Amino acid sequence: MKLTDNLIAAANKASHSKHKSRFDSLAEILSSEGKDIDKVLEKLEDFQVAIPSWALGAGGTRFGRFGFKGEPSNLEQKIDDVGMLHKLTQTAGAVSLHIPWDVPQDYNTIKELAASHDIIFDAVNSNTFQDQKDSRASYKHGSLSNTNKTSRDQAVAHNIEVIKIGDKLGSKSLTVWLADGSNFPGQTNFQHALQHTEESLKTIYKALPEDWKLFIEYKPYEPNFYSTVIQDWGTSFMLANACGDKAYTLVDLGHHLPNTNIEQIVSTLMMKGKLGGFHFNDSKYGDDDLTVGSVKPYALFLIFNALVYGMENNPQNPYPAWMIDASHNIKDPLEDLIQSLEAIQEAYAKALLVDQTQLAVAQEAQDVVKCQEILQQAYRTDVRPLLEKARLNQGGAIRPIEAYRSLSIRKQLIKERGEHSVASGL
Numbered sequence: 001m002k003l004t005d006n007l008i009a010a011a012n013k014a015s016h017s018k019h020k021s022r023f024d025s026l027a028e029i030l031s032s033e034g035k036d037i038d039k040v041l042e043k044l045e046d047f048q049v050a051i052p053s054w055a056l057g058a059g060g061t062r063f064g065r066f067g068f069k070g071e072p073s074n075l076e077q078k079i080d081d082v083g084m085l086h087k088l089t090q091t092a093g094a095v096s097l098h099i100p101w102d103v104p105q106d107y108n109t110i111k112e113l114a115a116s117h118d119i120i121f122d123a124v125n126s127n128t129f130q131d132q133k134d135s136r137a138s139y140k141h142g143s144l145s146n147t148n149k150t151s152r153d154q155a156v157a158h159n160i161e162v163i164k165i166g167d168k169l170g171s172k173s174l175t176v177w178l179a180d181g182s183n184f185p186g187q188t189n190f191q192h193a194l195q196h197t198e199e200s201l202k203t204i205y206k207a208l209p210e211d212w213k214l215f216i217e218y219k220p221y222e223p224n225f226y227s228t229v230i231q232d233w234g235t236s237f238m239l240a241n242a243c244g245d246k247a248y249t250l251v252d253l254g255h256h257l258p259n260t261n262i263e264q265i266v267s268t269l270m271m272k273g274k275l276g277g278f279h280f281n282d283s284k285y286g287d288d289d290l291t292v293g294s295v296k297p298y299a300l301f302l303i304f305n306a307l308v309y310g311m312e313n314n315p316q317n318p319y320p321a322w323m324i325d326a327s328h329n330i331k332d333p334l335e336d337l338i339q340s341l342e343a344i345q346e347a348y349a350k351a352l353l354v355d356q357t358q359l360a361v362a363q364e365a366q367d368v369v370k371c372q373e374i375l376q377q378a379y380r381t382d383v384r385p386l387l388e389k390a391r392l393n394q395g396g397a398i399r400p401i402e403a404y405r406s407l408s409i410r411k412q413l414i415k416e417r418g419e420h421s422v423a424s425g426l
């Protein structure tokens, strides 16, 4: 099914007048505080987040997977789902492919389909954490860091293949996440593992087209539980520097030990011009991959405050590639993604409302109370009418979840795809 303007307009009918009065009263308050609402709306409208191709079906845990009826069973259907999300939210204008789970069969058809939904291809993701059926060497003991050269070479060749696939689709970046590490003390030589990883990454880097970027993701543990080769932002930063100007660190919100100050990491990386990519999700304990903003919305706001500051003050840092990296185990994946997109926009809008000039004055004056007041003044603002307005301006749904439900989209998808369709992925 394809969402038409008429369907969206019909879904918007019920909430239109309520939206207008809520927006008008918020606009009046913000204008009286000297805020430039048009500028905030423009930034919200420009902000696009990539949807990963593996997030459109139900995820799973190591204990099991519960399918979701009407899941997309091929790449075309996945792109249709992203198109649906984009039509409703006007925030999901990109898709991030995972190779080899989603290798296009016919590149022109896929490109045309994406273009028809106004979707671009963002970073491509390689996979060296699973053995494929026809593979010569195993990744059981690592990929880019493996002591066995055949495994390392195979992992490097796979990444170069992923670059070629992405290039045909118009992608401009490769994300590398490694599961490499060890489960037991003594199992691995840390220095050799890091050295091999650096050499492998440098070889992949050499295969990057001129206008491409390499994103190096880090993670402190899981699936290995004693050590991870690229365990933290410092290691990623070091490797990115060793590769060159086109290599950057990628921050995934779930890839930190509990209570890590992620906003400070973001600030440091942007100051050094090395924050290339960003993965959104939320967590209570570890890499829980929960809906963005569902557990720690204030932390997300503080991170966005650092991102907004960096985007405005660090021309040395490229505009980051944004992606949702979550797993949908019990919710309808499309509803979950809509909630995530809204939470991201909400945190971004609030961060845009932080009075940076006043904050700088308060910081200089060492007025700690005032600093907190300024941040929380922005955080406590209910910005949802701004999000609604930004979506409405671009032809989206005022309330995407309500529209998704009132248009019975899942029911339609089940009718078209059946109850037992299974999406590829985790």
Ligand SMILES: [Mn+2]
Binding pocket: 177, 217, 252, 279, 325
């Ligand atoms: Mn990630």
